[in-house]
Amino acid sequence: MTPTAVPAAHTDAMTRGYVNDGEAILRVAVAAGLGLLVGLERLIRGNAAGPRTFALLGLGAATFAVVADGYGNDGRVIAGVATGVGFIGAGMIFHDSARGVLGYATAAASWATVAVGVMAGVGRILVALAITGIVLAVLEFQYVGITTWAANHTRLHRLDNDSDPGAGEHRTD
Numbered sequence: 001m002t003p004t005a006v007p008a009a010h011t012d013a014m015t016r017g018y019v020n021d022g023e024a025i026l027r028v029a030v031a032a033g034l035g036l037l038v039g040l041e042r043l044i045r046g047n048a049a050g051p052r053t054f055a056l057l058g059l060g061a062a063t064f065a066v067v068a069d070g071y072g073n074d075g076r077v078i079a080g081v082a083t084g085v086g087f088i089g090a091g092m093i094f095h096d097s098a099r100g101v102l103g104y105a106t107a108a109a110s111w112a113t114v115a116v117g118v119m120a121g122v123g124r125i126l127v128a129l130a131i132t133g134i135v136l137a138v139l140e141f142q143y144v145g146i147t148t149w150a151a152n153h154t155r156l157h158r159l160d161n162d163s164d165p166g167a168g169e170h171r172t173d
Contacts, residue, residue: 024066031062031120034132035113058117065121085114
């Protein structure tokens, strides 16, 4: 082996899931765009974390996924990304003395946006689009009137209000 030769094992690891620059940029851009959509929904609903935050979450996750894909250790990198966003999500949850605990949905949306970014980053663009649609549907569910109708007709507290100790319990009054 000459001093300039690259060992075969190293070359295999470098090219195993190699993505050319154009494909990598496309994957990251799609992830950022999908994160932007989720962030727009959060902005419309009056949440502090908006389009820039969610676009950057998707972009970052996709970037890590593209890099990990090239080295064949996707699982460890993806686990690290999921853990890391958990800390960001925890920072989005806070207690307001007048309104209780806020930010659960935004924290969960950030976690889901990172999952979308990972899917786009590993080249599963169609799956990333579908997950984004599901995320937006879940976030908008409470605004279509079903939860209001259910609360009025079954006398249930809102099921997503964790600040009320009796939330979700059937009331008979």
